[in-house]
Amino acid sequence: MTEKKKTDWVGELKQLALLGLIVFGIHSFIAKPFFIPSESMLPGLVTGDRLIVSKYPYGYxxxxxxxxxxxxxxxxxxxxLPERGDVVVIKSPIDHVDYIKRLIGLPGDTVEMRDGQLWLNGVAVPKTPLPPVDLVVSPNTDCLDPAVVQYRIVRPDGVTVCRYPRYRETLPSGVSYDVLDLFPTPQDNTPPMIVPEGHIFLMGDNRDNSEDSRFPAEMGGLAMLPIENLVGRAEFTTFSLDGSTTLNPLSWWGALRGDRAFMSLRPQVSAPPAKN
Structure with a gap:
């Protein structure tokens, strides 16, 4: 009778430890997944988006x-250093929680907001009106907050959407991206702020709903963020869920937003604005 082979528990633990080290290495130094938990990066990123963040572009x-x-x-x-316009993941200076924002200012830059328009190094960044963006209402995007409920409408096709005013900002390099500016807020006007050496200036694309470098850290903002807090660059979405999932696996398919899979998060580049 053949003797039953004993399990090599030490060997199994070594294999598990090696697998853990490989996962740790990839997650820490190559790329990691990220989840969008808020509306601070509307209209480009919506609550429920999943994406990949590369860890190596800016070093470690x-x-x-x-x-x-x-x-x-x-x-x-x-x-x-990142490039202006990059979508980056950073760690909060207060609790080291991951946040996602857009890189606006590099060391030495002067950043200012005047009546909702971004000024960079003393020059107004062009802000062009675009057709409104429709975000389908879901548990993750309901437009029920008193500040934005006015933008909740039912389209002729019967679909309820959040129809937000949208603008295109174009940086001096020609990098462009869409932003929301829904109503006047205190952060629409800031004094000129010079980005210190070794720091970066970040803003959310949803300019009325983002605690970013316009706010000091003691108010929950990011202030001028040390470059050490930079985690990585957002590359592309993998999938998105609208928040309607339950414990029933059959609900998962219906919650998928198929049109939001594998969207590039690298900013668009056009010809730089002509100089006067």
Missing amino acids: STMSPSWISLPTVPGRLFGR
């Missing part, structure tokens, strides 16, 4: 590793 800092907390050390290994 002590905040790069996933699932562990290291003492903050100034500087980055293989560091490279």
Whole structure:
């Protein structure tokens, strides 16, 4: 009778540890998934979007590793500054939670808001009106907040949507992206702010609903963010859920937003505006 082979538990644990190290390495230094939890990046990113963030484009800092907390050390290994207009994931200076915003200002830049228009280094960034954007109402996007309920409408086809005014901003490099500007807010006007060396200036595309570098950290904002807090660059969406999922797996398919899969998150580039 053949003797039953004993399980090599030590070997199994070594294999699991190796697998864990591989996952840790990929997640920390190559790419990681990210989930959009809020409306601060409307209209380009909606609540429920899942996306991939690459970790290597800007180098690494002590905040790069996933699932562990290291003492903050100034500087980055293989560091490279982002480009204006990049959508980036960063760690909050207060609680080190991941946030996603758009890179607006680099070290030495002067950033200012005047009546809702962005000014960069003393020059107004062109802000062109576009046709409104329709976001289909769902549990993740309901337009029921008193500040935005006026934009909730029923289209002739019977679909209820949030119809938001939309604008196209074009940076001096020719990079362009869409933003929302729904109503006057205090953050529509800021004094000129010079980005210090080793820091970056970030803003959400939903200019009325984003706690970003326009706000000091003690008010829940990002302020001028140290470059060490930069995590990576948003590359593309993988899939999106509208918030209607339940424990029943049959509900998962109906919650998928098929038109939001594999959307590039790299900003569009056109010819830079002509100089006067």
